[in-house]
Amino acid sequence: MKFSNVIGQEEAIGRLRQLVEEQRVPSTMMLCGPLGSGKMALAMAFASYLLGERDGDNSLLSDQMSIRNAEAMLKNWEHPDLHFTYPVIKPAGMSADHKMISDDFTREWHEMISEGPYFYIDNWLTKMDAANQQAIIGAGESDELTRKMSLKSSQGGYKVSIIWLPERMNAECANKLLKLLEEPPHKTVFIMVCEEPELLLDTIKSRTQRIDIKKIDDDAIEKALTERRGLDQDIAHRIARIANGNWMRALENLDAGNENRQFLDMFIMLMRLSYQRDIKELKKWSEIASSNYGREKQRRMLNYFSRMVRENFMYNFKQTELCYMTQEEENFSSNFARFINEANVIEISELLQKARKDIGQNANGKIVFFDLALQMIVLIIRK
Template sequence: MKFSEVIGQDDAKERLRQMVAENRVPHAIMLCGPQGCGKMALALAFASYLLCENNSGDDCCGSCRQCVMTDKLAHPDLHFSYPVIRPSGTGSEHKMSSEDFTGEWRHLLSQGPYFTMDQWLAAMGAANQQAQMGVGESDVVMRALSLKSSQGGYKVCIIWLPERMNAECANKMLKIIEEPPHKTVFIMVCEEPEKLLDTIRSRAQRIDIKRIETESIETALVDRRGIDADAARRIARAANGSWLNALEALNSDSEKKLFLDMFVSLMRLAYTRNIKELRKWSDTAAAYGRERQRRMLTYFVHLIRENFVYNFRIGELNYMTQDEENFARNFARFVNEANVIELSELMSRAIRDIGQNANPKIVFFDMATHIIVSLIRKP
């Protein structure tokens, strides 16, 4: 992965390059930002830059032996750590770790560095399990990094979503992050850094990665996907700084389309006060895995905001796809200053409850019945 292959994020690229140029590469870096902004792409590009034999310019050379191994995810000094589920057929005594799913991880990464937790769970065959890092993961990392660099340069460990470490894993990882082996660099890719131990956060240099510029997404859609300029402009604006959102918009069978259908159905049933069908709707939503449920609810919050703003009739403020806008034409008037905050809070509370392992059938039905009351509020 080269810096030139990362979509946008020119400021972050320059900051990372400057660290190397000034010989002040920290032993631990946190790349923090929203999903789809390219944190993993930046982590891989920086790892390639550190491991490259000829990185004197703005990018790794892409052709030396180190770059070839890195591109194939086969560099012996490049290590990955990531949350996993308990492998099928193993008992509670098994200390699950990234070694259980090395093949699945490499396959997912080989398809591109822009992916979601939902995609990773699907790759592992997780069903309703939630991925985390346990003490087995910290043991694997400490064992791998205790070895000398096979190529005589840096050793790089990319930790994807370290906020999913449990307490035992985090405390053991803290020890090696505090006193890392010689020329070892940790690159932590975080979406919820506030969930990390304060002691880990304090020992890493944080770089906040912003959402990708709309112009960069538009250019990438035209150059990499062959989309015509007008369609690329609309998709880029609706993507809201996420390359993942842009890719979903290209796929008519995408998860986002499913979420839109669920939102439309929920609002129509709530408006007609069809309790029986709302119960069925809640059962359907409850059958999704928890990660998908949280992603769907986050999307619902986004649509509430967009429908509220749509009432102002200022196109520059709206970030909707054509299908979303088609529904908003008739629905937006029901989202107003009297209920927009209440609707958003209902869905945010459902996200919290799902995250705390509440019964999803109860959570969704409770939310749906409260939406009935909210929709009849008038300004």
């Protein structure tokens, strides 16, 4: 995968190239940034470059045959010196003695990354048929990674380990990985792709070179939508603004049955029932929210609710350049926005943040969503 396949992010790409040119590639680096910003795409492109894929006419390999071989292997993500680590589940019926490792889901992982380097954790959970299970990186993975990285490079160059969502490591795995990072094998590069770095051990973070990835520029998303998806300029411009730097959100808005439309329906239902103080129907709403969606989707739905609260608050100022909504969202907000005001916007936002945190900590979904609904009854009528 080439840097040219990454959407936007010219500044980050330039920094990665500079590390190679100045021969200052760190043994452990961490790419951090918001959802949909292309952290994984950057990691995969950088790994490909380190392993010999050409960047324009440049390659870290000098022999043309070696370059062609490296590119052929990287095309299918089957290079022997590239290793992926990612959170996994333990399928039903699996022996309790078996320590799950990433390789247990190699087929599903290669299917997903072959479809593209932009994805959410929920896409991965669906690939694994995870249902409501939480995916983690366990102690077995750190043992396996230590074994792999101790092997000699098959091609005589770098060995690269991409660790996706290292914040999902359990304590035993994190402590074992720390020992590996303290004394990394020769010419080994660990690339961590992280969304919640605050959850990582401080001792691990102190051993990484952190690179913060910004949201994708609207212009870059608009360009990608017109060139890669064939959209008209006006439609691409509107979608790019709504996406707010998130390529996955841009793609979702191209899907007629996309997830955000489901979330909008749930948001509208919550607000209308809260205003009507219909506790019986709100209880049904909370049961739908807790039973129909997995935990990762519940958290994304709450993120969507938070965005809609912000957009409706800003809508009251009648400044169109400050609002980022689809036509459907704007149609609802034209009548609803007045209910989000200075008297309640902060408390509603904090309520949604608390619910998201509780869901992430495995709280009972029915209780969390019903409590959210009951408190919304009080907040929504404040003026």
